Amino acid sequence: MPDWFRRRSTHNDPGSKTSGPSPETPVTSNGLPDAAAAVPEGAFTKCQKCNAILYTKDFERDLKVCSKCGHHHRISADERIEYTVDEGSFSEINADLIAVDPLSFPEYAEKLAKGRKVSKHADSLLTGTAAIGGQPCVLAVADFAFMGGSMGSVFGEKFARATDHAIQEKLPLIVFCASGGARMQEGLFSLMQMAKTSAAVAQLAESAVPYVVVLTDPTTGGAFASFASLGDVIFSEPGAYVAFAGTRVAQQAAQNKNLPTNYQLAEFQQEHGMVDKIVPRRELSITLARTLTFFGVGSKSAAADQAGTEAATPGSQISPNQNGTQ
Amino acid sequence: MSRINVLEFEKLVAELDDTIAKAKQAATRENRNVLADVTELEEERNQLLRDFFVGLTPWDEVLLARHASRPYTLDYVPLITEDFLEVHGDRLFGDDGALIGGFAQMGGQPTLLIGQQKGRDLKERQKRNFGYVRPEGYRKALRLMQMSSKFRRPIVTLVDTPGADPNVASEERGISESIARNLREMSVLSSPIVSVVIGEGGSGGALGIAVADRVLMLEHSIYSVIAPEGCASILWRDPTRGADAAKAMRVTAQDALSLGLIDEVIPEPLGGAHRDLETTAAAIKEAVTRHVRELNTLSVAKLRTLRYEKLRALGRFSEGLDTTE
Numbered sequence: 001m002p003d004w005f006r007r008r009s010t011h012n013d014p015g016s017k018t019s020g021p022s023p024e025t026p027v028t029s030n031g032l033p034d035a036a037a038a039v040p041e042g043a044f045t046k047c048q049k050c051n052a053i054l055y056t057k058d059f060e061r062d063l064k065v066c067s068k069c070g071h072h073h074r075i076s077a078d079e080r081i082e083y084t085v086d087e088g089s090f091s092e093i094n095a096d097l098i099a100v101d102p103l104s105f106p107e108y109a110e111k112l113a114k115g116r117k118v119s120k121h122a123d124s125l126l127t128g129t130a131a132i133g134g135q136p137c138v139l140a141v142a143d144f145a146f147m148g149g150s151m152g153s154v155f156g157e158k159f160a161r162a163t164d165h166a167i168q169e170k171l172p173l174i175v176f177c178a179s180g181g182a183r184m185q186e187g188l189f190s191l192m193q194m195a196k197t198s199a200a201v202a203q204l205a206e207s208a209v210p211y212v213v214v215l216t217d218p219t220t221g222g223a224f225a226s227f228a229s230l231g232d233v234i235f236s237e238p239g240a241y242v243a244f245a246g247t248r249v250a251q252q253a254a255q256n257k258n259l260p261t262n263y264q265l266a267e268f269q270q271e272h273g274m275v276d277k278i279v280p281r282r283e284l285s286i287t288l289a290r291t292l293t294f295f296g297v298g299s300k301s302a303a304a305d306q307a308g309t310e311a312a313t314p315g316s317q318i319s320p321n322q323n324g325t326q
Numbered sequence: 327m328s329r330i331n332v333l334e335f336e337k338l339v340a341e342l343d344d345t346i347a348k349a350k351q352a353a354t355r356e357n358r359n360v361l362a363d364v365t366e367l368e369e370e371r372n373q374l375l376r377d378f379f380v381g382l383t384p385w386d387e388v389l390l391a392r393h394a395s396r397p398y399t400l401d402y403v404p405l406i407t408e409d410f411l412e413v414h415g416d417r418l419f420g421d422d423g424a425l426i427g428g429f430a431q432m433g434g435q436p437t438l439l440i441g442q443q444k445g446r447d448l449k450e451r452q453k454r455n456f457g458y459v460r461p462e463g464y465r466k467a468l469r470l471m472q473m474s475s476k477f478r479r480p481i482v483t484l485v486d487t488p489g490a491d492p493n494v495a496s497e498e499r500g501i502s503e504s505i506a507r508n509l510r511e512m513s514v515l516s517s518p519i520v521s522v523v524i525g526e527g528g529s530g531g532a533l534g535i536a537v538a539d540r541v542l543m544l545e546h547s548i549y550s551v552i553a554p555e556g557c558a559s560i561l562w563r564d565p566t567r568g569a570d571a572a573k574a575m576r577v578t579a580q581d582a583l584s585l586g587l588i589d590e591v592i593p594e595p596l597g598g599a600h601r602d603l604e605t606t607a608a609a610i611k612e613a614v615t616r617h618v619r620e621l622n623t624l625s626v627a628k629l630r631t632l633r634y635e636k637l638r639a640l641g642r643f644s645e646g647l648d649t650t651e
Binding site: 100102199 | 490492494496497498499500501502503505506507509510511513514529530533534537549550551552557560561574575576577581582585587633634637638640641642643644645646
């Protein structure tokens with residue numbers, strides 16, 4: 001079994017999260033030459049937006065959201081699942097779909113190998129079943145670390161099979177998008193995944209299966225112009241780059257124009273009616289649970305819902321009107 | 327690699343065309359029979375064209391698809407329909423000049439005709455937004471297609487766009503949503519849908535009116551997930567390597583056919599569609615009406631099932647562990 005295919009053990013040991021800033025951090029150093037060596041690897045994390053220096057343990061406890069400026073850092077599909085679903089509830093399906101190189105495109109094989117190594121997964125979309133706040137659902141999570149979350153044939157097929165599963169089991173489908181769009185190394189096959197995923201969404205609608213999309217940084221191009229814009233409900237993380245045009249095209253288009261400061265961000269899309277609600281990361285789990293409750297699909301136990309949700313999202317508080325209300 | 331591209335080659339052909347025209351004029355003026363000379367010249371020119379077109383590169387196909395004289399949707403309309411009544415507007419915001427739609431008679435069959443439209447001169451290009459379709463265009467198309475679906479009128483779409491409009495106003499009005507909605511809704515329409523790529527099949531902007539039961543391409547059209555220059559720019563940081571990208575991405579009609587992604591390639595006259603509009607239009611009409619006739623024999627349920635199966639089959643992957651890794 002290739003190592004990228006092996007189920008990754010959870011890299012963030014939940015038990016260690018409670019400790020916070022710990023005695024082994026270098027503040028106790030008294031100037032000895034080897035004091036720096038005593039700093040554990042990665043004890044600090046610099047916010048990619050405001051450059052604040054954060055304790056890595058705090059940063060991870062905060063679900064990789066900067067405590068100073070609120071910047072939501074990109075996270076892996078595994079982290080997304082860990083942060084969102086009831087502990088231990090995720091069960092992957094269709095893990096053994098593997099990209100081929102249908103056009104023998106230059107350097108595609110190398111990029112696939114690198115993506116597998118970095119993401120520890122076979123391709124850029126992870127699908128499975130899970131529970132959120134005790135409510136079962138089908139989950140599809142794009143992994144930006146794998147070739148920018150790009151949509152190749154495997155992405156499209158796994159997405160479509162996830163819709164099949166949702167229809168068969170009468171479970172809602174929740175999709176986390178983090179994708180730069182089409183995977184040009186698969187040429188026209190890649191473009192056609194836009195049609196394939198969107199047609200699969202139409203089948204969900206015909207079977208009255210709820211479809212919830214969460215846009216995360218980034219959601220652009222072919223992803224935003226297909227399945228990611230078709231949710232019955234569309235949530236987004238704050239500050240996510242969400243747009244049709246990628247940065248380069250946007251920069252060209254933006255020449256000689258006065259653009260709003262939030263142009264191409266989730267907030268811009270919300271202003272223009274494309275996003276239902278901007279939801280901070282730590283409130284996503286409870287928000288999804290409340291949404292699933294509205295649709296009334298899957299098992300229901302109000303008490304279990306509350307308990308399960310609280311447990312699944314450390315530090316989350318129910319504050320329905322806090323965010324995204326204008 | 328010293329081979330000249332198709333546009334440079336055409337300059338040589340233009341000289342021959344000119345000579346032939348002059349010879350014909352002279353013959354008429356002097357009431358002299360130079361038919362033999364002209365025939366010989368024409369044969370020489372055609373042989374030149376045949377020899378060159380046999381070895382067209384993918385980049386040549388890109389240049390032909392974007393050729394300044396290439397016929398656009400409205401050039402074909404009078405030739406492929408017996409009647410066409412254009413209608414306008416998306417009922418939401420406006421009317422997009424880059425996408426036209428209306429009621430057509432095609433081979434005696436009432437048909438909805440949708441087409442992307444580029445402009446020939448500067449004024450027309452501005453009106454047509456250089457063929458970059460805005461949200462209003464996709465929404466107009468969907469409005470007309472859903473209406474036609476209600477009455478089971480076949481839908482024919484002609485695809486010719488560099489892409490969807492990426493500008494601020496289009497982002498504000500949800501260009502992504504407008505394309506995505508078309509992709510979803512076209513997959514469940516009750517009417518037969520036949521799409522023909524007549525020039526540039528530019529990415530999602532093209533696909534937004536090309537989710538169909540049958541997808542056809544003119545011989546010298548292209549269909550591409552991203553413009554070759556854009557691909558080269560991203561992959562190699564060098565937009566001038568469009569020719570390499572066009573080859574790598576397999577953007578030609580023949581490529582799309584051999585990859586199983588389209589149903590038929592409609593042959594063009596020697597030298598390309600712009601050298602003989604009437605013949606090209608006749609070939610389009612023949613192919614489109616044939617496919618519509620076939621699709622008209624299917625029940626709505628069967629049609630929709632087959633369409634979804636076709637869409638689901640798009641893509642190549644392997645299942646199970648690849649032991650060669």
